Amino acid sequence: MRHETDCDLLVIGGGINGAGIARDAAGRGLRVVVLEAGDIARGTSSASTKLIHGGLRYLEHHEFGLVRESLAERERLWSIAPHIVWPMRFVLPYQKGLRPRWLLRLGLFLYDHIGGRKRLSATRTLDLRKHVAGKPLKPGFRTGFAYSDCWVDDARMVLLNLRDAADRGARILPRTAATGLIRMKTGWRVSATGGQTFHARAVVNAAGPAVLDVLGLAKVTSDGLRMRLVRGSHIVVPRLFDHDFSYFFQLPDGRIFFAIPYERDFTLIGTTDVDHTGPLSDIRAxxxxxxxxxxxxxxxxxxxxKPSDVVWSFAGVRPLVDDGSGRPEAATRGYRLDLSPEADGAPLLSVFGGKLTTYRHLADSALALLAQRLLGLSTTGWTDSAPLPGGDFPMEGANALMTQVRDRYPFLTEAWSERLVRCYGMTCFDILKDARTLNDCGRHFGHGLTQYEVDHLMTREWASTADDILWRRTKLGLLFTSVETEALAVWIADNKGDAA
Known part of the structure; x- marks a missing residue:
């Protein structure tokens, strides 16, 4: 049985760029459909270093425009999603023989002043022999620099954009792949798995690493544009330090990496930059x-x-524009938007490259391009101030919200209430409802995951497997045993019909 649907804009790709474009378009009144071949944020968008940052090292590659745009987005994203975005201080130890001290100071001065920083703290110099951030380090580190960026739950950023898009009328279809694109006189005819067919006035190709494959489906060439697939891998180990600072470290080969407090009990370390030549279906460190x-x-x-200490590793492939850089870490993190010529007929907008921090600005730019071709599409942007679901509270109000949640639900521990607020923000109250005890929340699967929360994830966030819940909607997979995971999987399989 075939199902045919008309829409104004069909977005292929449920990663951060596709999600941001879908939300922006739905908020401007378009009828939007999103097709994602797997689970939402299943690829690169849930495998980042989880930072909203300007990219301090990009200054070395003279990408001043990209750094400025990224820095300007930090506080905007913090303001619209203060539950999943929060400030973080990074410590950069000076090490003799690597980048000179004057160069670090100059880079951090630019970092502080070119992006319109208002609420984030400025850079300051540290005596690591006395500062708490120096205690976990080996002896010999004397000087460090503390600067500001923001942390983000990357997969939840994608989910919340799609949730908001859906609340504004968009239709979100995970595990639904585009299988054919045919340009018609009045738009596009898009075939998808499950025998579905969509008639769209315009198509956005936001397929990330598979962007060229989608162009192939549409029988469109990339005009010589080449993609460079660069794999970034991360490891998670038991906590290496007891404070809230993160680290920005240099290596003798010129690369950098981060060490970040993660999920209270762990440290996240990454990332690598390696050209990826294998299949996209099995990406791992x-x-x-x-x-x-x-x-x-x-x-x-x-x-x-040592490697045996690693409790989890993950990797994602960054779909970068191939600018001819010799080393993968030097390839541009900028993006390119290609809109098909008007003479070709119905619009096809393809997204090449990009980074998590710039997704909202990228989406705004994409809609500005589409407005040239889609009659009736508003040219007025709106996403810079409208909160994402659960984020309608003050930028610096997360701690106060945690207190409010614990006062209303006294059975929650401090760690439990913190996790809920940092996942859901104000939506906590919709999830926990009028519960007064743990038993009121239905079955407890362990580690603070209750039936109430699982119901929410299945009915409102498109979760359909234990992996969806434990590794993308939350990071409770770090705590769940194999027995607990199997019990959750069985319950989900038995209750999928109720969530449909």
Whole structure:
């Protein structure tokens, strides 16, 4: 049985760029459909270093425009999503023989002043012999620089954009792949798995690493544009330090990496930059990358780690525009939007490159291009101030919200209430409802995951497997045992019909 649907805009790709474009378009009144071949944020958009940042190292590659745009977005994203975006201080230890002290100071001065910083703290110099951030480091580090960026739950940023798009009328279809694109006189005819057919006035190709494959479906050439697929891998180890600062470390080969407090009990270390040549269906950190990250951390931390200490590793492929850079870490993190010529007929907008921090600005730019071709599409942007679902509270109000949640639900522990607020913000109250005890929340699957929360994830966030819940909607997979995971999987399979 075939199902045919008319829409104004069909977006292929449920990563951050596709999600941002779908939300912006739905908010401007377009009828939007999003097709994602797998789970939402299943690829690169849930495998980042989880930062909203300007990209301090991009200054070395003279990408001043990209850094300025990214820095300007930090506080905007913090303001619209203060539950999943929050300020973080990074410590950059000076190490003799690597980048000179004057260069670090100059870069950080630019970082503080070219992006319109207002609420984030400025850079300051630290005496690591006395500062708390120096205690976990090996002896010999004397000077460090503390600067500001923001942390984000990347997968939830994608989910919340799509949730808002859906609340504004968009139709979100995970696990639904586009299988054919035919340009018609009045638009596009798009075939998808499940025998579905869509008639769209315009198509956005936001397929990330598969962007060229989608162009192939549409029988459109890329005009010589080449993509460079660069794999970034991360490891998670038991906590290496007890404070809230993160680290920005340099390595002798010129690369940098981060060490970040993660999910209270862990430290996240990454990332690598390796050209990816394998299939996109199985992306993972290889043994060399894991060893490289362990060795990098061991250059700085007194507490040494080895690959057997890694409790989780993950990797994503960044779809970068191939600018001819020799080393993968030097390839531009900028983006390019290609709109098909008007003479070709119905619009096809393809997104090449990009980074998590600039997704909202990219979406605004994409809609500005589409407005040239879609009659009736508003040219007025709106996403710079409208909060994402659950984010309608003050920028610096997360701690107060945690207190409010614990007062209303006294059975929650401090760690539990913190996790809920940092996942859902004000939506916590919709999830927990009028519960007065843990038993009121239905079945408890362990580690603070209750039936109430699982119901919400299945009915409102398109979760349909244990992996969806434990590794993308939350990070409770770090705590769940195999027995607990299987019990959750069985319950989900038995209750899928109720969530449809």
């Amino acid at each position: 290889d043994s060399d990358e894991i060893a490289y990250l362990c060795e990098g951390a061991n250059r700085y931390f007194a507490l040494q780690i």
